[in-house]
Amino acid sequence: MSLYDPDPAAIPVGTPFIRQLSQRDLSLQIPVDHVPKPGVALTPACFAHRAYEDASASKCFSNLLATGFDRIEADLFWDGTRDVWSLCPVQLGNVAVDNPTARNRHVRERRGNDRLGKRQASTSLSMLQPSGHRHTTTPLPTLVSISTTLTLGTATGSTAPTASAPPGAGTLIQVGPYSCTTTVDLQLLTGIISGHLGSTQFNTNATLKFLVLNLHAAAPASDPTGSGAAPANPDLLSNILNSQVSDYLYTPSDLARERADLNATGSWFGGLRTYQSNPAYYDITQTGDVYSTPDGWPGESFVELGLAKRLFTSYGRVDPQLSAYNFSGDASTIFGANYLQKTPPVTIDSNGQVGSGCFFDPGVYSVSRVNDSWATAVTTLDPTNSQTISLHVGNLTDCGISPLLNQTLNGQTADENPELYIQYARSTIWSWGPGEPHNATDGQGFQAHDYRCAVLNATSGFWATENCGRSYRSACRRPDAVYEWSISNAPAQYMNAQITCPAGTDFDAPRTALENTYLLHTLQQTLAQTGLTGVNDELLWVNFNDLDIPQCWVTGVNATCPYVNKHSGSQEIIVPTIAAVVVFVLAFLTILVKCAANRQQSKRRRRRGDDGWDYEGVPS
Structure with missing residues (x-):
């Protein structure tokens, strides 16, 4: 059973699907660091009510992924009392849950998802089975009312209580203002991501995802709103990622190897034409017959279609308590702190107009003077005004900046009401106007050949x-x-x-x-x-x-x-x-091309001179 289970309304169909697909195809050969993507912080979008429970978290993550949020920012808390990277901000201790049915259910789902998430070396294609009905926005029942709740004592050294939970239900543990289950953790998050990537791997909903991990120390149960102490030897994040989503990861090791020899067999510079990343966006140096780049990135075409990779991960903010974390142990898997996002100074007024920080500069055309890779800006919105959302998000995107949603929209999380979150993500469509592109055969008076x-x-x-x-x-x-x-x-x-x-x-x-x-x-x-x-x-x-x-x-x-x-x-x-x-x-076709690549040596390619670059965005 896959943990990825979005509401039907979150999955783009019809015109929204065509808008998203065609715009993605336009940018396939643009280096990924120069393509703005809608981003969201999970804490305000999914945990605004301080309830960290499996079912609502899974639905919320799934909705955000399906909607089109390609940049996900997650807060992880090292809980040293359980040796786990948790999404819950407080330590839960060794709480004994007298419910093997509920406990084992999570284990079975995890293991089942691991099997589903691993792609087999096969040419069989996955199928997309869309739903025929739309989601209604009726708020979900209060989480505590449908789950057994445990309350931890606040005295130092208190013993965590044991409680029975009804079969098949999760157990919420109440600690100060937080209510958490013991299984809302990084493995749950990566399991949902794996399910999403697996379900879209061979259909036109496939896109790259960027996961940014903010690292914190979980607060003690005796002081749930306080700060956690420096942890001793937290588990390596890369071990969890590699166990769950290794097949999908594009890593720092991949990037370093490809940058060092751009014209190597199957590279994103000298390989197949449809995989080539436009070199107008990065610097190229030559040493003998070898071309390399200090700052280049591949395009989505190469990563997604050439390598069948879908996920980039990096650290974001890191609490001082985690300064001794073994970052070198993750270096081959996870990009460094803020490596996949930069926050240039940007101002935007109440009408959604970008006052400063926009990369559009009339009369200036040099990429190095115009643009900045991985540029991201946090939006500050009136969450009840849909027009404000569209203006803020659209104008930032038009300026070459990825908008990051870091607030709860209209007081509701993305599992309770995904509609405003859907609008936010779709406001990054910069190409087609509202209602476009018209279907030439939609019965609105358009002639199919015109x-x-x-x-x-x-x-x-x-x-x-x-x-x-x-x-x-x-x-x-x-x-x-x-x-x-x-x-x-x-x-x-x-x-x-x-x-x-x-x-x-x-x-x-x-x-x-x-x-x-x-x-x-x-x-x-x-x-x-x-x-x-x-x-x-x-x-x-x-x-x-x-x-x-x-x-x-x-x-x-x-x-x-x-x-x-x-x-x-x-x-x-x-x-x-x-x-x-x-x-x-x-x-x-990628599978066939890879097989052919093993039997023949690709021709080496050098950067063109006066005639420039053949700029192709959509494979044909």
Whole structure:
């Protein structure tokens, strides 16, 4: 039995699914440190009521993962009385639970999840079975009312009591303001993550996840709101991670090895074209025939499709009491403190406008002067105002910054009411406007052969579907200048957009929110300079279409859809709203490519010169 069990409402279907999938595909070859991802801190999102219980924690974690929160920040507390990394802030001691049924249930679930989480060396593909109903937002019953509660004495040296629990129910232990079960710990968290990664490994809901671990010392039961003492020899976090999610981990050792020899066989620089990470975002040095980088990162295409990895982990904040922790013991598995996130100074007003810290800088195009990798900012929101949430989150994303939710929305956790959390995550969609992309066959008056191409709207700043036969000007840029755009002088139909671009530029589409912000500025500036004010002048072709198969958006006029219905062989993309099976063909092809790579030696590739870089985001 998998511990991953989200509400149906948390799983994107229909248009939200297409929006998320197509935007992920756009950025597949952008280094992962330059792609903003929505983040969430688990403590306020799941434990706002100070109740740390298995069922609600599992539902909360599952909802956040399914919704699209790709950056998860978890507070871990070393409980020396039980030798465990717990999510509960207080030591629980050796509490004897006279309920073998409940105790053994957790053991069986853990072991069962371990088996499910381990991927077999097989070419069989996992299936996605979507639900046909939506979640209602009726608050859950109070946790204590449905669980046996134990209260620890506060006197020093008091003996932890023993109590019986009803069969199949968890046992909450009340310690001061906290109520915790003994099994809400790092293994529960990684078990849920493993279940999520396993259930999405071979379908189009697959994305990279980033887990940041804040390390604390659990407070003693005699002073549950106080500070914990320096622990002696806490267990290595890497041992737990490797036992639960090792197959999915992309590690510091992986990164160091690949950075040292970029043109090695199967690398993210000199390997397959669809796995190549755009080198415009990082520095490259050459020693003899060997290319290396001090600061480069692979793109999601290489990590997810080339290596079948899905998870990065790092330390976040570390309490002084944990300063003696054996970090070197984890060095090959866990990235260093704040290695996967930086917090540049950012100000944002009550209207959601970013006052300072935005990486958009008009007229400045050099990546090193524009952007900062892993940039993250904590949002401060009116949790009852959905419009405020969208503005804050959207504007930070447009500035090239990953928004991090560090508060409880509307007083409800993500298991009680996932709707606001869903909106938060979906507000990081920077490409498509509300309701877009329209399904060409959705019965809203769109002709299937017409509305299959994307335009940028100069007023809204978002993309929309448009009739490919109409004539608009085109988005163009040099292959080696990710932020420097130009607008074609003449309008043309989508199929002829390339020939209208200035010499040395290509018809293209933004791959990140910040790239889109630069394109929008260039378009608005061009309109102001030329005095063009017509409705058609505000629309600009971007190189994105679903001409091959409806709802499957790709870059390139003649690009083909990488997703097919394997079982029926029909030439249309199958999404959760219209079918029960979604097959991620690229994952299957990855297995074949790896086998072929073992039989032949890849050609070495050197960075191009004057003609720059072939910028491809979507496999075709």
